Amino acid sequence: MTTPSADSGAQAPSGGPGDPGHVATAGLSLSPFRGLRYRPDRVGNLAAVTSPPYDVVDPNRRLDLETADPHNIVRLILPRPEPDDSGDRPDRDTRYRHAARLLTDWQREGVLAADREAALYVYEQRTDGLLQRGLIGSLAVSGPEAGVVLPHEDVMPRPVADRVGLMRTTKANLEPLLLTYRGHGGAAQVIERAVTGEPLLTTTTTDGTHHRLWAVTDPAELAQVTRDLATCRALIADGHHRWAMYLRLQREHRHLPRSPWDRGMVLLVDTARYPLRVRAIHRVLYRLPIAEALAALGEHWQVKEVPGPLDHALQALADAKRQGGNAFLLTAGDSAFRLVSEPDEALLAATVPADKPEEWRHLDATVLHATLLDHIWRVPDSPDHIGYLHAAAAAEREAARTGGTAVLLHPVDESVVRRLAEQGVTMPRKSTSFGPKPATGLVLRSLELG
Structure with a gap:
């Protein structure tokens, strides 16, 4: 098998059954999914239910988010113990069960609702003069031996185990990982066409970042994205522990045919068009x-x-x-x-x-x-x-x-990060902070929806 390149590579095989726009590839395989999203008429303000990624929420910020809205996503990504738990040191399972119960309750109450059609989601962020656009989708999970998704940092067992427990119990991808790639223009054309239409949502978070989201459902557009990504590979910019979580849970469910655990929600950003900032x-x-x-x-x-x-x-x-x-x-x-x-x-x-x-x-x-x-x-x-x-x-x-x-x-230069990752060399954990990071809570992926 030819290892795909960040810029070019061997033509990937095409065809095969499955979701619209999904074909087997030698590179990145991004599928549409039915996004689970907050209903604006059931929450006071979309910005009030969003959160930064779980690992950048400090204790004070966590409390602020919890009090901003009773349905803030931080209650799922950093759950508290079950209210009736009387132990001095409640175990992790209690917290995970609480998150799963909240997720179920919010869907039953109509606070969160699934989109009717499977889609790839075009996501835009504007902040401090920086414009970032990318695609949120369900990415085929593959280990480092495949050379398709490149980690650049080491991980620690404890945070991985924590995220595994949460996803295993909630059966959901609660926040997208941030991955970068360098495409050939096809996916970028789809993105640019999508942003001329009416967005699914628009909101501005407290840090002044403007967020917009569009759905791409047309089979021809989805196929164009698939062809563009077929010979690309991605660098994990943010989410190494969650990627390790995807890999572990995929192994746990490998006995299931066409398992939803074979894919995980990511945001793919073409850094040739939208360079990310790298901070220490x-x-x-x-x-x-x-x-x-x-x-x-x-x-x-x-x-x-x-x-x-x-x-x-x-x-x-x-x-x-x-x-x-x-x-x-x-x-x-x-x-x-x-x-x-x-x-x-x-x-x-x-x-x-x-x-x-x-x-x-x-x-x-x-x-x-x-x-x-x-x-x-x-x-x-x-x-x-x-x-x-x-x-x-x-x-x-x-x-x-x-x-x-x-x-x-x-901060280290992105070129150094990518160069080492392409050699299969990982940096010490928490070496870099790529951004802007996607807001958590704009779209979720329930594995029970497929």
Whole structure:
């Protein structure tokens, strides 16, 4: 079998029974599905029932979302225990059953309703002068050995198990993964034609992002998308743990013919037309005070105080990165910042695994985990010791709250991410944050609808 290319590849086989627009392919196989969507007449405001992806919702934001509307999607993606559970530490199954019950209740009450026809959904986001358009559909799940969907980050068993339990119990894809690809123009033409029509929904979320959604149901349009994707492969931009969830649940149900578990809901964005932003994900070391962190560096690193506020300090980090080499910004949330850079090459050679490409060995995330966290600071990679935050300001606040150390990183270029992924090399988990991320709650996929 010829491995499909991000830009071109061998012609995929066509034909076969099944849903409209679905044929067997050697590349990406995106099928329409009957979307489960909020009925505007049953909720006060569509924006009030949406949420960011589950892994970027902090505790305060979670409470705000829950109180914004009793049907906010966060109640499904981050469910509370069953109201009648009296245990001090309710198990995960209780939370998953609560989410499943809510999902069933909301459908019975007409808060959520399935579209009559299976569709691919054109999804548009506008924010801060950035326009992003892509296709939401049901993607054939394949492991890394197929070379069709490329992960670029490692995953941890605990978050995967959590998502598996939730999807297994609710029997639904509650939020789309974000995948990028580079197409040949056919799918883009379908998207551009769709956005000239009346959207299914329009809403603006509290962050100022404008969202619109259209349905593509015409068989000829669906076939055009299929042909365009047939020799493409995708990079997972956001959703590695949920992709691992798809793979595990597919294996669990492999005895079922034409199983709905063989597919998972994704948003595919052609980054040749709509480049994504890539941001860093920062670390907070809860149990490591900054004085101890700095003292442990010894003579192996250059440490320089840089002036605040945060924006100025991040600019100093960016300037250091332009000069080459590894660099990090440390703060205790006290408006003081230290630029840590120029590591001793002998130290890197002794602590960074040598069995990976040179480009991987010099990634900031690689050096942070292999050299600083594992070797110098000896900080376990567990939720009790390390927090992962997408916003530098949030990391700064969390360090101040806990008395720990925030380690702020500079983002890596998408070209580096894609180059390593195409070699089958994954980066340390939480190395990148691609965006804008799709809002959760605009369309769901129930496996019980097929």
